[in-house]
Amino acid sequence: MSYYAAALMNNLENAIIDIFEDLRNFVVTYEELLLKILYASVILLASYLLAKYLVKLTTRVMEKTSPPGKVKTVARGIKFAVVFVGAAIALTLLGIDMSGLLVATGFAGLVVGLAAQQSLGELFAGLFFMSEGSVRVGDVVKIDEDLGIVEDMGFLSARIRLLSGEIVRIPNSKLMSSKIYNLSKPTALRIEVVVGISYGSNISKAVNTIRRVLESHPLVLAEPEPKILVDSLGESSVNLKVWAWVPAKMIYEIKRDIVKQIKEALDREGIEIPFPQRVVWLRTLGGREAPEHSASRSA
């Protein structure tokens, strides 16, 4: 048994020596290449760690002053640039000719640029839009006919949650060419409601009734003070113009509320809101004229 054990141990020892010998030969033969791979890996790792640190630093510095979408974009750009430079250095160390790669990249860029002309347009529009800072995530905006809250601003498009709850995706190029009303920027906005009362109604009573509605509404600002103006003498009504300042973010809800409350208050006070009526005369064949409908100018 001891003889077999000794032989086995001897074989094992020889096998290990052979492996180390092979390894030594491999290292001696490929020493230069292995060193290059090691350096390249270290550079790649270092560039990744540097990119991670720079992303963290940028986010920390920018998040206090810039919208989250912009911070994310800048951080992504920095990460990409640092890792790209690290990879280029690593490849150069490995002896890969970067000039060929750059030419290939340039050519690929041209092809991609032509193929993705639209998308690149969206991308640059998005970058410009984010850097401009006129709209931020969370703002209430009106873009053409769409009114809603900005949910996300990406490289290619912005996502708007409409007041009805639907999500609309608007391409960045369209944002650039659209008229955008940012309703979150100002602290307060003025709403205007035109109320027509009949010629027979008491104007002072109507004004006081509307004033009470505005005063009792918690979200109609006390300062700047609301105004009620006798604006014009219309065809069928005396038109009162109501100006009230309200918190910008809630302008539409408050306007709807106020219009409803004014109507109800005027009804309660017996103040008539007329609707236009016309007196139509029809000429008969016999030459006599007779009214088809007769009515007063206001209801």
Place this chain on the structure above:
Amino acid sequence: METSNYFGEVVPSETWVIKYGEHRLVFEPLSAHRVVYKKFHRNALVREFLIAAGHDKISILPLPPIHGPLATDFLMLRLEPPIALGVEAKISIETRMPIAVGVFVGRKLLDIVQSSPVKYAVYGSPLEGLLCRYLSLKLEEQESELSGVVELRLVNNSGKPVKVNKIVAPIRGIHTYIDIEGRVYLSGIAMNIMDRRSAEVVTGLEPPNPSARPIPGKKPRITTFIMKYGY
């Protein structure tokens, strides 16, 4: 049990009815651990809760008039009448400010009774001004049911006579206090007029009765705000 303007713990072994101006709070015990809370305004039911307080207490506490549908950081006090101050004039006024009433289960604010209509105002321009909770402060108002004593200290260091129409105070420094007789106080407000358009406003000052205890438990921090759009 029927009472009015009560502040403290509610132990509804029987039905409690507490009146605050036009509001009426009713606590009806259903069983040992369940209470129905109802709030009436001019006899119309406006809010109802079923409360199972468990180990927590139901309490009613005075609150500063800062709650409402919008969250703001500032309180605008419109002074009625305005105060005219000569050069280096100092004035200290004790007046009454409307307060709110909070119904708590433990530390959770369940409901609020407002003693004055909730209104807001913008201090500065509508474009970039500050949204404030708005209150009209009558300097010669008699004691009303739902109000607390507040001390205003004004000093004119602007070098010119001035007229003060409003004070914009940071809400964080405004707390309520209650003394052993159940009288309510609010943190003092100091205003130092610096020039024609700006003034320094400090809140979180001791109330006129130093023995009154702050609600909830700790004193407010001294907070300063510079009014730069006029007063």
